[in-house]
Amino acid sequence: MRHVIALDVGGTAMKAALIALDGTLLYEERRATGRERGPEAVVEAVIGLAEDLSARGRSRFGTAAEAVGVAVPGIVDARRGVAVHSANLGWCDVPLGESLSRRLGGTPVAVGHDVRAGGLAEGRLGAGRGSGRFLFVSLGTGIAGALGIDGGVEAGARGCAGEIGHVVVRPGGPACGCGGRGCLEALASAAAVGRAWAAASGDPSADAADCARAVDAGDEAASAVWRTAVDALADGLVTAVTVLDPGTLIIGGGLAEAGDTLLVPLRAAVAERVTFQKLPAIVPAALGDAAGCQGAGLLARDLLATAAAV
Incomplete structure (x- = not known):
């Protein structure tokens, strides 16, 4: 059976799959990234997982994977297959596509940004299916976005399109990991909400999910923390709506797991x-x-389709 290898590399875990060319999921696996062993060890872990999946595909289906797709956090130069910078993984200018292809005997490799890859999937297979133009926003440890246009995702001139988390919504506000102040990410990410609720509740172990539960229980301090984040998020999203005019805003990531506790006030605030x-x-x-x-x-799969069309 013709198939490809898919890898999603996160800061702590990797998700991997063998996927048929028609989209059927054939096999999936998760492994630790091994970030604590250093950036070179992470590269080896990614390559090792790809090699194991390649061997499994040959054994089960009698044929090699025809291509590999790998999604990584940080700044990605998709054209060169290079992970330019990833603070989560400690990577700087890692030629991941070339390294993977060489170790897999020349198999073609596509390297992409994790959130834009997620946005691509949401656009074609998930909440954005049929919408034409959408903005996918992931609210996790940080905030990133993906602009979907007619079945694809816009990467930008330098691979940085969609970085809505670094739109300044509160000038002079909290410090952000990017070096700026008042960025959306510093106020409305799951990590930011967790920090704010830990401080307000006096519980250093509290996180965003705890804050959401406290909001549902009617806690006024939690509600104040939540409103601050929702207001900042609404300001950032209206900026994106003004510039990009998406037909649909898709909200994902850990903070979105709060469901209507987030979405109901967010819709009202944007409106x-x-x-x-x-x-x-x-x-x-x-x-x-x-x-x-x-x-x-x-x-x-897109890499194979492009090659076939040439």
Whole structure:
């Protein structure tokens, strides 16, 4: 059976799959990234997992994988297959595509950004299917986005399109990991909400999920923390709506697991802020944490389709 390898490399875990060319999931696996052993060890872990999947595919289906798609966090130069910078993995200018291809006997490799890969999957297979133009926003440790256009995702001139998390919504506000202040990510990511609720509750182990539960229970301090994050997120999203005019806003990532506790006030806050702009549908992501791996599979399949069309 003809198939591809899909890899979604996270800061702590890797999700991997063998996927048939028609999209059927044939096999899936998860492994630790091994970040604690250093950046070179992470590269070897990724390659080792790909080699194991390649061997499994040959054994089970009698043929080698025809392409590999790999999604990684940070700044990615997809054209060169290079992970330019990833703080999560400690990578800087890692030629991941070349290294993987060489170790897999010349198998073609597509390298993409994890959130944009997830957005690609949501656009074709999930909540954005049929919408034409959408913005996928992932609210996790950080905040990143993917602009979907007619079945594809816009990477930008330098691979950085969609970085909505670094739109400044509170000038002079909290410090952000990017070096700026008042970025959306510093105020409305799951990590930011967790920090704010830990401080407000006096529980250093509290996180965003705890804050959401406290909001549901009617805790006023939690509600104040939540409103601060929702207001910042609404400001950032209205900026994106004004510039990009998406038909649908897809909200994913860990914070979105709060469901209507997030989406109901967020929809209201965005609606209050729009003037001439057309209000897009604001919907939850459909694929959960499988989106990145499914998107990596789409990158691999698209690579084959492009090669076939040449």
